[in-house]
Amino acid sequence: MPADSVVGIALLHPELLGTYGDGGNALVLAQRLRWRGVEAEVLPVHAGEPVPSSCELYVLGGGEDAPQALAAAELGDGALARAVDRGAVVFAVCAGFQILGHEFLIAEGPRPGLGLLDCTTVRRAPRRAVGELVVEPDARLGLTTLTGYENHAGLTELGPDVRPLGRVMAGAGNAGDGREGAVVGRVVGTYLHGPALARNPALADLLLSWVMGRELAPVDDGDVERLRHERLAAALGRRARLRGWRRRVAIPVTR
Ligand code: GLN
Numbered sequence: 001m002p003a004d005s006v007v008g009i010a011l012l013h014p015e016l017l018g019t020y021g022d023g024g025n026a027l028v029l030a031q032r033l034r035w036r037g038v039e040a041e042v043l044p045v046h047a048g049e050p051v052p053s054s055c056e057l058y059v060l061g062g063g064e065d066a067p068q069a070l071a072a073a074e075l076g077d078g079a080l081a082r083a084v085d086r087g088a089v090v091f092a093v094c095a096g097f098q099i100l101g102h103e104f105l106i107a108e109g110p111r112p113g114l115g116l117l118d119c120t121t122v123r124r125a126p127r128r129a130v131g132e133l134v135v136e137p138d139a140r141l142g143l144t145t146l147t148g149y150e151n152h153a154g155l156t157e158l159g160p161d162v163r164p165l166g167r168v169m170a171g172a173g174n175a176g177d178g179r180e181g182a183v184v185g186r187v188v189g190t191y192l193h194g195p196a197l198a199r200n201p202a203l204a205d206l207l208l209s210w211v212m213g214r215e216l217a218p219v220d221d222g223d224v225e226r227l228r229h230e231r232l233a234a235a236l237g238r239r240a241r242l243r244g245w246r247r248r249v250a251i252p253v254t255r
Pocket of ligand 1 (some may be wrong): 061062151
């Protein structure tokens with residue numbers, strides 16, 4: 001990535017996939033680049049508008065079933081697949097994650113996805129999975145524990161061509177099978193709302209390092225660390241004491 005170029009971050013269909021505030025992920029990515037002296041621009045792409053072909057990052061959020069189906073139908077024109085082919089990074093949350101799979105199931109029945117991730121959302125949970133979600137990330141990603149919240153009925157099963165983002169420590173994740181999210185190449189899907197990249201700046205920096213082709217200089221994330229500790233303690237407190245997670249996720253012990 002040339003030093004003086006502007007990094008384009010496409011925020012896809014925020015009016016359809018914006019129920020859970022995941023648009024914040026695009027803002028986090030842009031701001032963390034600016035803190036490193038890299039120019040960045042967030043481009044909201046509304047339903048009915050063409051998906052720009054030249055962005056470095058594409059971000060999709062969560063939404064309710066009907067808007068999710070509308071977004072999937074519009075995004076099926078191949079533009080996102082072409083962006084992935086030329087090396088763009090895609091970060092998709094919940095409905096966005098389901099849309100990237102082969103197929104997803106809404107209350108009215110199955111809908112085709114984009115097939116960018118080898119996964120399928122073919123079952124619905126008897127009760128929506130709602131609450132804090134804590135994930136021990138795949139060690140190859142070099143990340144610390146991931147925190148967020150989930151709110152979904154769809155259950156997502158992974159195929160052999162993706163690996164999970166991580167292992168569920170608290171919450172339901174993909175399908176109650178201990179797996180959370182999916183990663184292949186530079187495409188990441190997850191059930192973590194929060195926004196996920198606000199709660200997990202290391203994940204934001206990982207995506208940005210893929211774009212920049214280098215590690216990014218550290219920034220002061222002290223305030224975020226305090227929020228992370230509070231959320232991790234809330235979700236893992238009892239289990240943390242039982243299993244010694246406190247030390248592993250560095251939750252300050254208060255007496
Ligand atoms: N509508 C989907 C489901 O309920 C996605 C929900 C979401 O994005 N939070 O499974």
